[in-house]
Amino acid sequence: MKSIVLEGKSLCKTFTNGEVSANVIRNLDVEVYQGDFTVIMGTSGAGKSTLLYLLSGIDDITSGEMYLNEKRIDNLKENKMIDIRRNQIGFVFQEPNLIDDFSVYENIIITGYLGTKNRKEVHRNTDELLEKIDMIEHKNKYPSQLSGGQKQRVAIARSLINNPNIVFADEPTGALNAKQSKQALDLLSNINGSGQTILMVTHDLKAACRGNRILYIKDGKIDGELNLDQFMVDSLEEREKYIFDFIMSKGW
Ligand SMILES: Nc1ncnc2c1ncn2[C@@H]1O[C@H](COP(=O)(O)OP(=O)(O)OP(=O)(O)O)[C@@H](O)[C@H]1O
Ligand SMILES: [Mg+2]
Known part of the structure; x- marks a missing residue:
């Protein structure tokens, strides 16, 4: 049994702008397992980046509970949260910044x-x-x-x-050409191979196939997952095919 590094329970995120509010993450439950390379996919606007910002503590949840290594973190004081962001999480954005x-x-x-x-x-x-x-x-x-x-x-x-306990990546290959993407993905695969837990958002099948567990997000909720470990396939092309079939079945 893999241990759970990060857990979100009934997560909600509402953005309010004047009198308009949007429920972007809706009662979402998620678990991230130690050593996994978990991938989040879903159509544009589904709430993928928002979810990553919540889980990494970059943004605050509207309601729900979050646990890092079984310790509740959503109700911590700001200085404790800063400490967690500095020491226990890593974040890679689309732009290197x-x-x-x-x-x-x-x-x-x-x-x-x-x-x-x-x-x-x-x-x-x-x-x-x-x-x-x-x-x-x-x-x-x-x-x-x-x-x-x-x-x-x-x-x-x-x-x-x-x-860090967990590295978050939001479309880390989104701004790269094919060769550069491959190098960045080889690096992510390599660090995951050394035991680093990764949670990555991507639209790119070539990136997604580096993961072992694919979560599909739709309307602010997890709408299914694909566990690639069950297929025992090593070839990246074959893994891409499984992911393609899965996301198409979800209405991608
Ligand atoms: N700060 C904000 N204020 C208001 N609405 C926001 C804010 N951030 C995101 N949203 C809205 O939340 C929804 C989800 O946005 P999010 O960026 O999480 O989508 P995404 O799945 O990452 O999309 P993409 O694939 O295009 O990056 C969108 O409708 C977006 O307009
Ligand atoms: Mg996004």
Whole structure:
């Protein structure tokens, strides 16, 4: 039995704008398992990004309960929540959002300094991550000197610097070309292979097939899931076919 890293119970998110309010996430229940590479799919506007922001603590739920490693987190004070965001979660966005005035090395280090690890450990982890993303020889370059794919690899490394319990990624390949996407996905597969739990939103079958569990979201609720482990297939093309059939059956 896999343990549950993150759990949302009866999650609701309502956006209110003047007199208009929209219920974007509606009584949604979700569990994320340790070591899984979970993928969230669904049509545009279904609430995928909103859900990721809630689960990662970037945005607040309107109602419901959230648990990280069985500890309730939705009712914590802001400074405790900041601590969790800095130390226990990593986030990769569609755009790398690196700091232009900082080198590759500094971009990763600065996020490490915000966590609770000592500086020696942060420096050691940064060197290891630079090796892992194959960027050690570019460590003193600035973001403007990197390709889009290299920047996104740095963003992935940055999300890992504090050894998070879970890495969230919202369309991490959305702004990349095919070759750059493959490199970023290989990296995500690789870190998941080392045991890192990942929760990723994507529209892209080539990205989705790196996951082992696909959740389909529709009208702010989970409308079914596909467990790829049951098929015992390794080829990415075959995995894509299973996912394609699944999302088509859901009305994608
Ligand atoms: N801050 C906000 N204020 C008001 N409405 C919002 C806000 N953020 C999102 N929404 C609305 O919530 C709905 C879901 O948005 P969300 O960004 O979660 O969709 P998504 O599934 O990620 O879509 P996409 O695939 O296009 O990224 C949309 O109708 C959107 O307009
Ligand atoms: Mg989105």
